[in-house]
Amino acid sequence: MTEATSLPPLRPGSYAFFFDLDGTLAEIKPQPEQVVIPQTVRHRLGQLARLCDGAVALISGRSMAELDRLAAPLHLPLAGVHGAERRDISGKVLRVNLAPTLVEQLSRYLVEELSVFPGARLEIKGMAFALHYRQAPQHASAIIQLANRLVAQHDGLSLQPGKSVVEIKPAGISKGSAIAAFMHEAPFAGRRPVFLGDDLTDEAGFDIVNELNGVSIKIGAGESRAQQRLQDVQAVYHWLEQTTYQLEQELNRLPLRRAGNESFNRGI
Ligand SMILES: [Mg+2]
Structure with missing residues (x-):
């Protein structure tokens, strides 16, 4: 390079x-x-x-x-x-949209699951979810695991890691x-x-x-x-x-x- x-x-x-x-x-x-x-x-x-x-x-x-x-x-x-x-x-x-029922279900689940990690922040983007951990670096691996688990359970979703964030987005x-x-x-x-x-x-x-x-x-x-x-x-x-x-x-x-x-x- x-x-x-x-x-x-x-x-x-x-x-x-x-x-x-x-x-x-x-x-x-x-x-x-x-x-x-x-x-x-x-x-x-x-x-x-x-x-x-x-x-x-x-x-x-x-x-x-x-x-x-x-x-x-x-x-x-x-x-x-x-x-x-x-x-x-x-x-x-x-x-590219996700089914509204799926968005609702995932939103509820993620709000609840992230509430145990102080400083973590959920951003709901309509068809994607960003799990921010810039203010909760000690929980990074637990949050990434949570996102991984969720994506493994749904065919239409994929994972997008980023800087102090992991996102769940539509596959493809x-x-x-x-x-x-x-x-x-x-x-x-x-x-x-x-x-x-x-x-x-x-x-x-x-x-x-x-x-x-x-x-x-x-x-x-x-x-x-x-x-x-x-x-x-x-x-x-x-x-x-x-x-x-x-x-x-x-x-x-x-x-x-x-x-x-x-x-x-x-x-x-
Ligand atoms: Mg950038």
Whole structure:
């Protein structure tokens, strides 16, 4: 793996960008609701989206409602809850749902089971459940075992480990499948995907990006199947600025392409 201080030269019109949010575009905080994407970074993302005809999407474990709140005023294509929900560039939303009775049953069970671990927090995302133990690290293995037991009992569920969290999500969905779906659609199709992420859930995204001859970038330490690495969130900000600048310079050198790009106006 190489340090991604600079990517190979970007060709105009040829890249699609996918970003994880927590730990990639925003510093991780003790509580998920304290997380913010700095205004300058949101501005830069909007600029990047304009430079590549809107081929910029957020791919996160958070719900799409939260992603919209954190990225505002941007209104980007999104994959939320590790790909269980997705919004394409036209605004069409696709969701993988669990049966409401199952959601109710699991919610009740998890509320009760987690109540014996002080500091643990259950986040119910509609079609997925996040068992957070950042404030209860001494109970991590018991909580992971609880999630494992539950997934073993239900065919339609799978486990998604993360940083201080273990999630129970519908089987068959991943950040990889979300990126693959975007890559079949305009304006992503035909471009080379670039994906930046920091956590275990991002590995499925790195796999598909590697398969598609794209650029996979792991943020921070830890083993990864990504090709390149950036040290931390601050390095992502620097990379984003550098990449946007580089794309803009390339486009400025192509007057025809530039004229075409200016017609792109989706209010991103
Ligand atoms: Mg992350």
